Amino acid sequence: MNTGTNHHMPGFGMAAFLGIVFLYLPILAVLVFSFNTGRLVTVWEGFGFSAYADAFHNADLRRAAVNSMIVATGATISSTLLALMAAVAMHRGQMGRLQKQTAYTLMTLPLLVPEVVIAVTTMAFFGIIGLRLGLGNVLIAHIVFCIPFAYAPIRARLGTIPRSMHEAATDLYADPWRAFRHVTLPLLMPGITSGALLAFITSLDDFIITQMVAPPGAATLPVQIYNMVKKGIKPEINAAASLLLALSVAIVLLSYYLNRRSTR
């Protein structure tokens, strides 16, 4: 049988175990300490929700959380829509090599350019064109880097739909738009959902680009947490961090669950 099952390398099992522990230790540390009632976050005093209470009472954190949600939702909807259109165009469209190459390059470039560079150049650009849309500045910047993340699952799913599906629909009197709507789109849904979830997480998680582009009052949760950490670690910071972490994990798990259901 040509699988790797039962090939053993001495010590690799232990290394893998340590690797996984290493990956999860910090995450668990944050989560566990968020239930610490002590003021010094890492000195354990007792189990309680005081940190979370402090977090909810902090107006800055609340506003930042709301901002994060607004931006993430807006960026998800826009970037997923744009990515869907781009995916259909690139996969099913007839176009010259130059156009195709440009499209692919534009789609992968944001993943390759260091985030700091994107952050400073976007900030400079917004400054020069005088864009002052408050949270809107953040939204626009987020849409740009979310598109590639939404694109990948959609493109992958599109690849599994045979062209004959669309052809059969047009053969049965559906014009191209209705063929898309009734046949391709429903089949594409799992990819679109995956892409939207990825875009959402990516927007939620962003720090450096938002940090540089957001005007005062438009801080998102990561930015707010960062600014507070600089002044000193307090329990409410930890609680907010835990919530953000838990939300990310929940979304990833949701994405996996939906993926497995659709391939059944």
Place this chain on the structure above:
Amino acid sequence: MSDCLVIESVTKTFAHTDAPVKAVDDLSLNIRENEFFTLLGPSGCGKTTLLRLIAGLEKTSTGRILLSGDDITSLPPNRRPVNTVFQNYALFPHMTVAENIGFGLKMLGRPDTEIATAVTDALKTIRLEQLGTRKPGELSGGQQQRVALARALVNRPRVLLLDESLSALDYKLRKDMQIELKRLQRETGVTFVFVTHDQDEALSMSDRIAVMHKGRIAQLGTPQEIYHQPASRFVADFIGICNFVNGGIFGLSETQDVGFRPEDAQLNNRTHKDGDLQAHGRLTHITYHGATTHFQITLSSGEKVTLAPHTAPDLTPDSEITFSVPADRLIRCAP
């Protein structure tokens, strides 16, 4: 019978490969109403491309296509009263069988009640009444094929196109479906255009066959004409086995080759009639095929022929053989 479908000097060139390819090369064809018409040929001969041109799934490079006199060349597939049964069936996996079958009528804007009746009737015709609410993934290959057929026929198209629709079925099922298709065509009166590379299938089902080769029509005719009067060596060799030998073997002019079918030969003067042509050779091989036995004869010229006479005498290899072929069964055609 009037012409239903007219293909007028159609060429289709695929330009986006390294060297442009003419899949269909200046092809003209008239298909009649009510006909079971087959496009037959080896893979790459252009038969599927031609079918897709008729469906509107490909655009012609030059030429016209007329349906009952109307020029449909520039119409998109959704505006042509033509339906296709795809090779992989292309059933919509997220819809039920009933929704699949009713899809075309729904796109045409027919009222729901009319669609429901039509779908029920269609399910009855293909004998899958109980499976209307299932999804295609739950059906067997043969059942999926019938659904694909129903999905196309329920729209009462003027032409039904079938793209190697039986190739995925096993032997017995295939034979059954061939009979079924023939019956459906006769009952509905719809013109069927059937694409296959299986010459057996073509011969048994078709009213007329167009044998295609490299984008062109090698021969157009009834199954009998194609089989007994092939227009070229290519056609003769593609349909069944055909022996070709130098004319001199039969005492005819040595400047031309003649051909004959293995089953038209008689061995050792069994029922030799005047007018039959004779030849001699040595028996080199006997292959048993159940219903027939093939005898391979090596002639004095070194050429080899295969004979499959109706009665198979008991012979031993290396014996001298005389065989004869009726003169009217000789095939003379272009090389």
Place this chain on the structure above:
Amino acid sequence: MTLARPHKLLLPFFIIMGLFFVLPLGLGLIYSFLKAAPYGGVIWEFSWEGYKRFFFVPDLSGVPVFDTGYLEIIFSSVKLAVITTILCVFIGFPTAWYMATRPPKQRDLWIVLVTIPFWTNLLIRTYAWILILRNDGLANTILGKAGLIDAPLQLLYNEFAVTLGLVYSYLPFMILPIYATLERMDWRLIEASEDLYANKARTLWHIILPLCLPGILAGSVLVFIPAIGSFLAADMLGGSKQMMLGNLIERQFFSSRNWPFGAAISVVVMGTVLFGLMLIAKRGQGIKDALR
């Protein structure tokens, strides 16, 4: 059926990316060739001062003097990125191996396990190390309670912490491509090797590692590139003394107010990234497969 005119669908994408991604990058390139304005921003005059600053820094009287400070930062950024990559290989390879040798059903679980940290917030994951490494943090508390140390160890705000943060951030990027390569590997080659008297170590060195090279290289690219431009690890875990190129760039646009220099550093970092990618493109298919 192919879309005859996909251009309409692509247009919004092209517009958004062109306007808000390509143009800013182009602007950055231009800025690197301009003069710095006193309180931030630029003066629209051509100048090499952005690039010169890598080598020549004005002393107290304003005269540019050769200074290795920034070059040292470049060097230490590259050094840290390389060390990070190597450490990721050492931890990532056995982990990927272990995953690939599990029964198929288990493997999905492992992939999920490894991928989850990848998608959670980088800021928070980096911040978490502060909780662990600081003087009254988790590590020191445990070591103290276990009686192994008398006084807290200085684990934070040094190169050790930054490296740890970097390895932690990008480890999944190394594990997944190696795993992908191992999954596609022909395991019978290992059996053949053992059949031919090679022990585990030699099989590893002569057979397995060469076969996995595309995956390892792909992972290295995926780790090195973000590591070079990393900001958070050095910023949160390194204190004021540890600076990488990412921090340097950020600083130019805020406290130091030297935009052309910041732009120049960005160009240099981008150049390194593109150079690395071109090397990959030449190396070709094996790596691309692993990246998928």
